[in-house]
Amino acid sequence: MSNWKNLNELSSYQKLANEEKRVDLKSVMAGESGADRMKKYSIPMAQGLTYNYAAKAVDDEVLADLCELAKEAELAEKFKELYNGAVINTGENRLVLHHLTRGQLGNDVVADDVNKRTFYKEQQDKIASFADKVHAGEIVNEKGEKFTTVVQIGIGGSDLGPRAMYLALENWAKVNNTFKMDAKFISNVDPDDAASVLASVDLEHSMFILVSKSGTTLETLTNESFVKDALKGAGLNPAKHMIAVTSETSPLADSDDYLDAFFMDDYIGGRYSSTSAVGGAVLSLAFGPEVFEKFLQGAAEGDKCSASENPMENAAMLDALIGVYERNILDYPATAVLPYSQALSRFPAHLQQADMESNGKSVNRFGEEINYKTGPVIFGEPGTNGQHSFYQLLHQGTDIVPLQFVGFKNSQMSKDVVIQDSTSQAKLCANVAAQIVAFACGKDDENKNKNFEGGRPSSIIIGDKLTPEALGALLSHFENKIMFQGFLWNVNSFDQEGVQLGKVLAKKVLAHETDGALKVLSDMFDI
Secondary structure: OOOOOOHHHOHHHHHHHHOOOOOOHHHHOOHHHHHHHHHHOEEEOHHHOEEEOOOOOOOHHHHHHHHHHHHHOOHHHHHHHHHOOOOOEOOOOEOOOHHHHOOOOOOOOEEOOEEHHHHHHHHHHHHHHHHHHHHHOOOOOOOOOOOOEEEEEOOHHHOHHHHHHHHHHHHHHHHOOOOOOEEEEEOOOOHHHHHHHHHHOOHHHEEEEEEOOOOOOHHHHHHHHHHHHHHHHOOOOHHHOEEEEEEOOOOOOOOOOOOOEEEEOOOOOHHHOOOOHHHHHHHHHHHOHHHHHHHHHHHHHHHHHHOOOOHHHOHHHHHHHHHHHHHHHOOOOEEEEEEEOHHHOOHHHHHHHHHHHHHOOOEOOOOOEOOOOOOOEEEOOOOOHHHHOOHHHHHHOOOOOOEEEEEEOOOOOOOOOEEOOEEHHHHHHHHHHHHHHHHHHOEOOOOHHHOEOOOOOEEEEEEOOOOHHHHHHHHHHHHHHHHHHHHHHOOOOOOOHHHHHHHHHHHHHHOOOOOHHHHHHHHHOOO
């Protein structure tokens, strides 16, 4: 079994912390030195993606130290233990099995007397069969007509990941003639969310997916009631329009209120559930099971790359190591995720949850307080929109914020126009290339208002085109990066106690069991 130690107890970390030399990014990225770095500091990823970290403030010496850190922290061994079924989620005494939803990395994993890979594959096959019947008109509405829209009802990981993946593949599916059904999402308990979505769909031809592992999530059940009232108001039977994604022990599992139920379990956290039935149902209905299978294949290939013991051949592990170096040695407070792809418009929002809910911890995996910084603030927007928003602070603000760019050589829809001797796609790619160099090298100017200090680190993941396979590989990269960083910080990346307290107090407000400031706030809202 691996040794779990706090980051500051590792001698390789102390070595990094005590080194006085720091890489002058502005200098090493200038001229031919920069050209050499761009060619050298690059790692191939799954599905033809490439991770390039030339514009990070590292050199061969720092990289060697980071490799020592990876070895001492036993990152590869801990990942191996995870995918072979060790109880990595110590807070809830659970296995962590989201990798098994897309493939078998190691030994068979048996939990609750069930082969879990077999279980996840059975659910995937069951969803595929259901989706095929819906598309073929074998499962229809009360008038015998096909469903044309699917609406997912869920919150947190039941919404953010699946919504981001749907938007990422929507245009690709339309171009490649695999688009089957429109998908919408209801997440916020704010009634305006559900009302707006319901007003935008044809209820008679809409299928609703209720996603709740426990079957007790307040926001989700509230929105389910909202939807059921709307269906009844339109003279429709909700049981003929709804399916459930839940656990086998949930009250939703064997209910006559749903056309069918598909199962997940406690070994897959919500923010890691896009490759489970949580994402599988909506993506298979929207695009067809074959597209979802391609997405899983990309994620499985990404996982295999992440299992490499050598950080210099393992993009997710190296990305994690550099991120910890930036957070704990260089003291950078945040990371911006900047996809230069409109299809990835909600991908940063998904990563906000995946990263900040996983590694936003101040105690280690044993419940002991730690005295070093853990997860950074994650934020982002697609380029080039972000350039006209918060890039001002990124370029000239008082904090240095590391940047993670994502870009593709070709667009999904292959429709473009030439204006001023270049296409829109060429302009998009030109902008991301320019930003990487601009952030790293800056610009000297006697007018301090126009002076750019440079030295702002970034990396880029670049690919040919955003396909289902590439999306799966991209998702795997970031999920595994988060995991490796949690290992380094010695935190439990797979529980989320921080979301519970607010829920408990909200229930007290609704039950009118309040006093002090909470009562005053409740009265202000006339609750």
